[in-house]
Amino acid sequence: MAATTTAPRRSARAARASESSQFSGVGRSRTMTGVWNTIALVFAVVMAFPIYWMVLTAIQPSRDVLSAHPKFWPTGLNFHSFHTVTSDPNFAPDLLNTAIITIGAVVLGLIVGFLAAVSVARFRFTGRNPFVLAMLIVQMVPLIALIIPLYIILNREGLYDQLFGVVLAYLVFTIPYVVWVLRSFIVNIPRELDEAAMVDGCTRWGAFLRVILPLTAPGLISTGVYCWIQTWNEFAIANTLLSSANKQTSMVWLTTYSASPTHGADYGAQMAGSLLISLPVIIVFVVFQKRLASGLTSGAVKG
């Protein structure tokens, strides 16, 4: 109990300490900082280059895309490639499917996972520890090993080639992750707050709605974003469980599109398509950047 209540204070102190060390430096000379800055910026350029190249290829006029001496700067702004991909009959439906599947898997995963997380964080009952351990182990089962039995089972249940079947399959990784991360979030909400609310006249459900739920909101957001990214980007399961061209997800669409004889060499269109289907994830990332970084440390580091 004592440990959980002092945890926020401890981490705040650590953050302050690290901030001051970041800005004053540990007595390092200016020239060394210059050297380190240069190395770090070179690293940033190398890491950013592929993304830059994707954007550049997408907007470059095609004669400059297919040149043996590619240009490193835009030679003109050309939306032809975007037009090519968006006019592909499967592009829009597949993007919509991806959105439906992602929202379905994230929302269901959050609801089901949150309930279970409240249970294991706030109650003590027989089977609690095995359940928590199972949540950890289950996250480690390689998805690729589950694909064949999942395919066989969903096929038997008539859920093959159905978006709902994929939503169900994605709960395999969203639920355990949500339970695991939210559990530590809820454990860190002091129990005294629930009690205070109930002393002040809240019912149990009132305490739950007014205390636990709002205080878990940051955790819900960061786990939600993480699940969003996982589901949006998933490929192997979607590629197996969906067969109709207009029922696939964008990741399946991209691989099919870039393997097709007509577009296999049209890298302008492939890059435009890549960019468009990555945008929803990139936007979510940019919007929730801060929360994600903190979710990473509370989720992955603390376990």
Next chain:
Amino acid sequence: MTVLDSEPAATAERPATPEAGRPPRFARGWYLPYALILPAALLLIGIMGYPLVQLILLAFQNTNDFLHLANPALVKYVGFDTFQKVLSTPEFWQSVERSVIFTAEVVALSIVIALAVAALLSRVSGWVRVTVLTVLMFVWAVPAIVTGTLFRWMFANSSGVIDYICYLLGGKGMLNHDWFASPTQGLYVVAAAVVVWGALPFLVLGFHAAMTQVPRELLEAARLDGAGPLQSFRHVTLPVVRPFLGIATALSFIWDFQVFAQIESLRANTPEPGYQTIGVYLYAKGIGSSHYSNSAVMSIVMILLMLTVLVLYIRQVLRTGEQD
């Protein structure tokens, strides 16, 4: 307050009697916690427990074409025959070998680079750090399938920008170099680059977060005592980072050993045999050519191969959790 604080520990020892003497604080009724975990438990049994049972059953069956799948009457239990068949296939062991080499290479590279960059980030100016972290956030957001497609284009043998950069840097013969002609180069250079590029954001951000926990006083004390940068990294920073280092190494191993999407998209949906790591191989056999039972055997062998690392990882996570 102290009574309240010690109360959960007391009930923990008598889990079967939650009503012990006084009304529980949050909710009455022994069934409530079970009701709350019920949806999660049922769903996971349905979509993970049941498939795992199915996987084991498949491994002992002869379901190796679609006909057997459609007509359960044809399915026979063949004992360890499928195991014997798969385990005596040289291609299977070659894919295992590729996976082992690939995983060792990629895990080592990504961990070392990530540690170095994280250490670098604690020495640079604020705006540089923000720049690097922002770039990493964008890289993190790029889907694996997109990364594979993107690197296939960058490493293309005509108009590929990597060839052109090599040419500009003095590699005169590199202008139409085909990176994918030799699977050795394609897998251990290009595919490895794809995976390392995609893995770095998580690792760098994680190590960076862990390193901000290193007390500044300790680093200063080490410096005053005459420790060089390497020594203070080895003796001050590394011990603080170690728990995350263990977790990150294990997670990287787990992710890289089952790598699939990146290689699949790097080779435009048709990876040549030389690109078949175990994940790619079992997908091609299982889904691609409907050899469900063979593929189930491979999946089981793959899980067994990963088991040591999985167990080490789970132990490390549990231990880190206890310390908090």
